Amino acid sequence: MSNVTKRALEQSLKNLLLKKPLTKITIGDITEDCGINRMTFYYHFKDIYDLVEWACLEDARRALDEKKTYDTWQQGLLQIFEAVQENKPFILNVYRCVHREQVEKYLQPLVDQLLLDVIDEEAAGMTLRDEDKQFIAKVYDYIFIGVMLDWIKDDMRENPQEIVSRLGKLLQGSVTAAISRFRL
Secondary structure, eight states, rough: OHHHHHHHHHHHHHHHHSSSSSGGOOHHHHHHTTTOOOHHHHHOOOOHHHHHHHHHHHHHHHTHHHHHOOTTHHHHHHHHHHHHHHHHHHHHHHHHHHHHHHHHHHHHHHHHHHHHHHHHHHHHTTTOOOHHHHHHHHHHHHHHHHHHHHHHHHOSOOHHHHHHHHHHHHHHHHHHHHOOOOOO
16 A cells, blocks of 8 residues: 555656646645645655655666666666656656756666676676675766766757667676676
8 A cells, every 4th residue: 555655646746747847846736636635645755855766766666677687787777768768757857956966866776776786696706895896886877877867967869779779888898897806
């Protein structure tokens, strides 16, 4: 029941974002659109930005699904781009109403998990410190999130498949090479 309510609140927020900017939406607007009371909202989220963060993470989690291996990371990244594009009014509204750092904060955990899964797979059988794995993931996070934020800033004009293909060419073999450099 909890996820059903959260998804209903998410849908109400997305509906409202088609009509007005995030900064003009109140919790009362969301609960009225959703048909629930304010206390139910506060049972699930501390504020609207908490709902926004949850919605972003849920959309990306669903997009990634099982695409978190070395062979499928490009498909996983493409699916994140496509999920962002499918929610273009929502994402652009959020991007324009909160700081770039906040959007980066929403994206970072899922890109980080995608990368850590790939790193763990590639490092199987090797001895690597966890802080080195985290460092490698962080460097690639900056690349992926920076490219995605620039794409969002440019109104998502470029084809996501082209972006992911170019990233694949740029980074081919580099994760494995980075892991081998940090091997103990």
